[in-house]
Structures are given as structure tokens and as C-alpha cells.
Amino acid sequence: MATRALIITSSILAENGQSNALANRFIEQANARDNIEVTQRDVVKNALPHLDINELGAWQLAATERNAEQQSLAARSETLLAELRANDVLVIAVPMYNLGIPSQLKAWFDRVLRAGETFRYTENGPQGLVEGKRAIILAARGGQYAGTEMDSQTPHLKAMLGLMGIKDTHVVYAEGLNMGEQHRDAALKEAFQAIDQLVEGL
Template sequence: MTTRVLVLTASILAENGQSKALADHFIDRAGARDGVEITHRDLVADELPHLGLAELGSWQIPAEERSDEQRELVARSDALIAELHDHDVIVLAVPMYNLGIPSQLKSWFDRVMRAGETFRYTENGPLGLVEGKRAVILAARGGQYAGTEKDTQTPHLKLMLGMMGITEVDTIFAEGLNMGESHREAAIKEARQAIDGLVERL
């Protein structure tokens, strides 16, 4: 049985980004396993525009009534949602920018979190429609934030994933990367070891 993994990277530092380095380590290890297929989407190199009213509005128009421009706008979101559904594991490699997630990653979430497509509203609140998936968060941070009120990333990501129905989420942190060379090396080593252990369970 094949396990299909979608890896999303969002570092503006490209190959110099620590979150990208964690993603590369994951790809190297997971890609070496039999029965694992990996798709990598770089949300900086292939950047999505911020969601605007024209695109949002196009989702609300019946397919047969859309203009050519509206069909093109809808196709962008449809393709990303299809890609999400087509994979078993979603890996988010996430740097921390000003205590939040990169805007490039937010633009991806803005396209895949669509009412009626990946979740629907009920009298009891939102119900996720993306089933049978698990997610992995690879978080690289200059300081130490995990488990504190300054870690706005982790709950935000888990809430968005959970709203779509993805509730099985593993989180691996590489923290304190700007707090001295020895601290950085130890944190990266620990994160890579955690990735190795997680890959064994794919």
C-alpha cells in the first residue's frame, strides 16, 4: 500500500531556511522508504496571491454561471483541494515570523478551507469533510515558545487542520535556533531524530 505525502514549505529564506532544512531531512528519510510517494509544494517559489473578493465571490457562483475569469479563479482552489484529498499525510514546514505563520502558508489555507468543500456548517458548528488524513508540523523558531502563550502558531495550525477534519497531528519543534551555536546544533539534532522516528511510523 502506498502512502502519499504532501510536503508544504513556506520559508522566505529558501535553502537557507531552517524549516526548509527540516523538510529536506523529512523528504530524504521518507523518500528512501518503500511505498512512500512525496509531493513537495514550495509556497514561496510558487506563491499564491492573497485571497481577494473576486476569487472568494467566484466560489459562491454556480459552476454553469461563472465567467471565464471566475472559472480560472475557482480552478486554483479546486486544484489545491484535490491535491489535499489525494494525499494521506500533510507535512507543514513552518518558520515563525513575528509570532505567526508565513502569509504564504495562510494563502494556501485560505484556498483549501472552503465551506462545502473541506468543511460544512451545521447547527453544532463546523464539520470537517477531509477524512482519513494525518498531519505533521515541523516548526523552526529562533527563540523558545512551545508551550507558552507566545506560541500562537501551533494552536492556529491545529484549529485550521481540525476544522477540515484533520485531527491527528504530530508536532516537531526545533527551537532556540538563534540562541547560540551549541543550542542550535542540539535543537536541530533532536528535531532530526524525532523526524526519523516519525518516518518509521509512516
């Protein structure tokens, strides 16, 4: 049975984005194997609006009670939730913008982090409802932040994934990409090797 991988890309630089280069490496390696099926979602090309009260309100209504506009609003989240559930591995290719994640990626998380759908509140705190999945974060950064207090991105991503119940998470960093050509090439080479090993293990 094939492993199904959902690749989320979020670079505003399109083919020039280094995080997209990491995603493309993963996709190339996965497509070379017979046991991996890849689904791609570019949240920049297919951007979602910021979450608002109208969309949130549509979720809180039973499907039979929604009007046509509310059905359309709810369908955004329901489509993304179905896509997430249909895959075994979630691969998030993410650049670092101003020490955080792109707003387009946050808009995606806002649709899949839903109480009663991907997590629920209990007396002991939130409980994730997305089970049996793993995540791979492919992080491209112009500077070097991993392991420092300035890396708020990694704990944020891990916390959001963990809220859903996805706690088997591996991070591949390509850092210092704006610190000279030699440094960039070495960082990408190391990241590509790590990606190859991860794909090999799927």
C-alpha cells in the first residue's frame, strides 16, 4: 500500500523560493519511487483569505442549516480537512518571513485547526484527533536561527501540529542561504541529503 504525502508550499517567490527547492527535491525523490503518492498544495497560488467571523460562524452551523454563502465558506475548511485526512505524511515547506511563517500558511492552519474536527477540549486540556500521521518540516532561512531564541517558527509549527495530534515531526533546515554562495550551496546540499534519507524511509 502506497504512502500518501501531502506537500504544502508557501513561498511568495514561486520557482525562485528556496523552500520550494526543498519541496521539489522531496517531490522528485518521492516520484521516483513506486510506493509514494504525492499531492501538492501551494497556498500562495491558491491563497486563502484571512479567517473572519462569517466563515467561523458557518462552521458552527449544521450543514442542513447553512445558506448557500455559508456552505461555500464552510467548504474551504472541509476541503482542506479531507485532504489532510487522506494523507499519511504532511510535508510543510516553509520560508521564514520576519521570524515567522508566511501569512498564507497561517491561513491554511486556521482552516485545519478546528475544535471538534482535528482536536477537542477535555478536562486535561486539548486532545488531538488526527492520529497515525507524521510531519516533515522543510525550513529555508536566509540567516541562522535554529536552536536560538529567535527561532519562534519551529516551536509554533510543532505546537500547531501537536494540537492536531501530529507529534511525529522531523525538521530539515537549510539555513544561512543569504550568507554567501558557498554557504548557501553547502546548506542546500546537506538539506537535500537529509530529504533523500527521509524519502527513503517512507
